[in-house]
Amino acid sequence: MTSIGADIAQAAGVTGLLALTTTLFLLVLSPPLAWWIARTASKWRPPVEALVALPLVLPPTVIGFYLLLAMAPDGPLGAIALAVAGAPLAFTFAGLVIGSIVYSLPFVTGPLASAFRTMDTHLLEAASSLGVGPAARFLRLVLPMHRKALVAAGVLGFAHTVGEFGIVLMIGGNIPGETRVLSIALFDRVEMLDYAGAHAIAALLLVFSLVVLTFTYRWLRQGVPG
Template structure:
């Protein structure tokens, strides 16, 4: 039915989705906070840049990452000397790809969360003498919790289903870059439809469970916070 290779692929996918979400939250929170308050002339342009991975097909994104990080040019060279591996065919490579690919899904909810929150709480706290760092950690973050949870949920779910990008830069290495969607694709290509069906069923059941837990967590928070 489901081979050990497939379980390995499932674990790898979950690991990739969790790490991607974690990295995006760390990057996303401060930059969304900054962007929500920024009113300069480049605001629309920056927002467009952030939304760009929504427009580009993942395979196209993957292809240009492959070009950009080619060991024949400086970017690929720098990457290789920093990480000791090529961007393609490595877990860190698909992790970087996923961070770019899922960026809008995490940043958009955070950005709109901060925008809706407005400046009033922050200004009130500042008026009472609360330093900026404390305002961010003790006031804004707790208020932002629902947005953070939906950002994390979207980023996680989106990365779980990632396919095109990993297909382009992954190289299909079991335990390193062979995520669930790739394993599934391989089964279909090899006409092992039965294995493909089992694996798809696992993916769907797991996703529904994970998302249910997350949404439930989100709702109970909202009720509890009133």
């Protein structure tokens, strides 16, 4: 058995990498999705919005269960992974990233959509009148104008991924160095009645979350427009 310190360090490394990868994917996926949700008049908006928000209300194990089925070698996602990469998704780091993206999606998309909804549409008209098309308007006007909301949403997504447990347990299992994240390591320690180790991990997660949120909220209140 590895030492507590090495175990925590390894789990923290997996956790950090998972949260970072997930956040990067979310920062690419969420802004267009949030923009669509905020602006569309389509009848598909409510069901899509509900789908995105599901992780907010469902037990993570429910989502984890369905993702596990999908990522199994005979599931749709698993089959694609097998065909493309030659390996199934379940119990891999890649599978964990996909699960985390689904799970943290509302935490990034929701705040962005609220921010986008309050945008002054007159500015979009002005950009359009300058000959700037929809894609360039989004990249050059909407995103820079909302850089604070983007950072806040990213931090929230990151912190939320760090704290995830149920989905990881279902689709990632507990493979050290691959899918064993801090929250799982904490659970292990408790099961082993190693309360000292559990304290160390729990305190680490608590302090990390508190510090990150404090700095984010403070930064959000500072002068810079946008």
